[in-house]
Amino acid sequence: TTAEKGGYDHFMMKEIYEQPKAIRDTLGSRIKEETVDLTNEIGLNKEEINEIERIHFVACGTAYHAGLVGKYVIEDLARIPVECDVASEYRYRNPIITAKTLVIVVSQSGETADTLAALREAKRQGARVLAITNVVGSSVAREADDVMITWAGPEIAVASTKAYTSQLIAIYLLGAYFAQEKELKTAAEITTIISELKQLPEKVEEVLQQEETVKAFATSIAKHNNLFFLGRGLDNAVGLEGSLKLKELSYIHSEAYAAGELKHGTLALIEEGIPVIALATQPAIYDKMVSNVEEVKARGAHVLGLTTVGNNELEKTVDEVIYIPAVSDLLSPVITVIPLQLLAYYACLARGYDVDKPRNLAKSVTVE
Ligand code: G6P
Numbered sequence: 246t247t248a249e250k251g252g253y254d255h256f257m258m259k260e261i262y263e264q265p266k267a268i269r270d271t272l273g274s275r276i277k278e279e280t281v282d283l284t285n286e287i288g289l290n291k292e293e294i295n296e297i298e299r300i301h302f303v304a305c306g307t308a309y310h311a312g313l314v315g316k317y318v319i320e321d322l323a324r325i326p327v328e329c330d331v332a333s334e335y336r337y338r339n340p341i342i343t344a345k346t347l348v349i350v351v352s353q354s355g356e357t358a359d360t361l362a363a364l365r366e367a368k369r370q371g372a373r374v375l376a377i378t379n380v381v382g383s384s385v386a387r388e389a390d391d392v393m394i395t396w397a398g399p400e401i402a403v404a405s406t407k408a409y410t411s412q413l414i415a416i417y418l419l420g421a422y423f424a425q426e427k428e429l430k431t432a433a434e435i436t437t438i439i440s441e442l443k444q445l446p447e448k449v450e451e452v453l454q455q456e457e458t459v460k461a462f463a464t465s466i467a468k469h470n471n472l473f474f475l476g477r478g479l480d481n482a483v484g485l486e487g488s489l490k491l492k493e494l495s496y497i498h499s500e501a502y503a504a505g506e507l508k509h510g511t512l513a514l515i516e517e518g519i520p521v522i523a524l525a526t527q528p529a530i531y532d533k534m535v536s537n538v539e540e541v542k543a544r545g546a547h548v549l550g551l552t553t554v555g556n557n558e559l560e561k562t563v564d565e566v567i568y569i570p571a572v573s574d575l576l577s578p579v580i581t582v583i584p585l586q587l588l589a590y591y592a593c594l595a596r597g598y599d600v601d602k603p604r605n606l607a608k609s610v611t612v613e
Contacts, residue, residue, distance in 0.1 A: 255600040257402035257494075261586050262453065265446035267407040268579070270396035271414040272442055279436045281422040287375065287391045289347075294426045297347045301340065301372075302329040303363045304351040305610070307405040310486040311351050311377075311412035314578045317479050318416050321575060322430070322438075323423035332359035333613070335366075342370040349375045349419075353400060353408035354609035355383020362613060364388055377415045379408050393419065402601045403608050404493050406586050409486065410449075413579050417442060441573050445580075448570040452583045455567050459584045462549050462565060463591030466497065466520045473515070473546075474501040474585075475537055476524035483578045484524055487585030493603050495592035504537035517545035522585075525552040525559055526569065526577040538562045551584060553577075 253259040275282060289297075300319055302312030309331050316327040325347075330340070332350075336359075342348070348367040352360045355378040364374055364385060376389035379397050386392045395411035421438045424430040430438075466472060472491065474484035484501035491499050502511055504523070515521070521541050525534040531552075538548055539562055550563035553571045560566050569580045593600050 255402065255590075257404055257406060257590055257600050260400055260402055260407045261583070261590070263398065264407045264410050264583070265449045267395075267397040267411045268414050268446050268449065270398075271411045272418070273396060275418050276439050276442065279432060279439070281418055281425055281435065281439065283393070283418065283422045286393050287422070289373070289391070291426050294423055296345055297325055297423075298343065298345040299341070299347075300325050300327045301335070301342075301346060301348045301367070302327065302351060303332050303335045303348055303360065303367070305332050305357050305359050307409045307486060307489065308351040308353060308357075308360075308412060310482065310489065311409055311416065312349070313482040313485060314413055314479060315349070315351075315416040315420075317482065318420045318575055319423070322420035323427060324429060325423065330363075332357070332363040335363045342367055342372045344371045344373075346372040347375060348372040349377060350385055350389065351377045351412050352383070352385050353379045353395075353397075353405055353412075355380040355385035356609050356611050357385075358611050358613045361385055361388070375419075377412055379411065401608075403603055403606050404490055404589065404600075410579050410582065414442070414445075417576065441576055445572065445576065448572055448580055449583060451570045452580050455569075455584055456587055458565070458567055459587040460591045463588050464595045465547075466588075467495070467592055467595035469518075469520055470498055471514070472497055472499040472520045472522070473511075473541075474499060474522045474524065475504040475507065475534075475541070476501070477504050477530045477534060478527050479574070479578050480524035480526055480534075480581065483581045483585065484522070486582055487522065487588070490586055490589035491592060493606060494589040494600060495596050495598065496604075497592060497596075504534055507537060508540065512540065512544070515541050515544040515546050519546050521546040521548045522588075523548055523550045523563060524581060525550060525556065526581055527574055529574070531556065535559065535562055551581060
């Protein structure tokens, strides 16, 4: 009923709009004025944190995409080498696991069979396992050594939204905590990260106001069967999630490409009228993104650009722009993903499909 959906037409939209609250709740009491405090959740002491040699993110689907962001975040903040694997691959590829390996499994439900099997294998090989999950008392939560709950609340729609952004928050907290415990960041730097995290809910509210612009673009892509997401670095990681969302809901085939890699093959697929979504939120690689956009424009692509407020030059190159509020580079995925969630939602409606129950998919996959 509409009441269950909080007045929204679909659970997905309700959950998209619950993201500011989910972020606030996931930050919760884990942040103090000047420090990140995860001592209640993570049994590792300072010395043990210093001894972690490598981190493996292991997950499926959207949770895997959170891990891809996690690689950038943890390596940047905590200077620990990070790998990221889909759970069904991890178990069978003979990964290098030692007692100094921290395996982080990410799972909204905490019941995904592939993820659970990977967790068990990692433990068997002596790794310490930390679970990031949305369900207290789930299998993954029970079997892991340490647990960080994402306080997103129940997620009903098959396509994951608020669980993903909450997973990102848990990962930022973890990265900042490790940096703090390893004394890689000054007290002032940690305070800055904390205040930026605290501002995220408001920034999410702001970007949600772009709903109408996204809706218009979604309607324009509804007749297409192919589409590309381009981005570099963290934008590529978010592009992969945007592409998955769009496939799950609208059944439009899409690919997310590292923008610089396009010219090594995939550029052959760019033809007149093909929609391209160009994510350009990372200042360090902004100019490179602009030239990648020019490459696809020259071949007739219809480009929607996503960039930070103030980056007005992008307007000259793309067909349409969505401006997202400025946040630090590392935190931008939390904001960038929002228009992509809305895009998938409206593309699904424009094509007349079921938003909350896409064909062939299940909310939680408990078979391998
Ligand atoms: C299913 C869902 C996806 C989800 C994936 C992992 O495939 O349809 O939305 O990302 O499982 O689920 P988990 O509960 O482990 O995060």
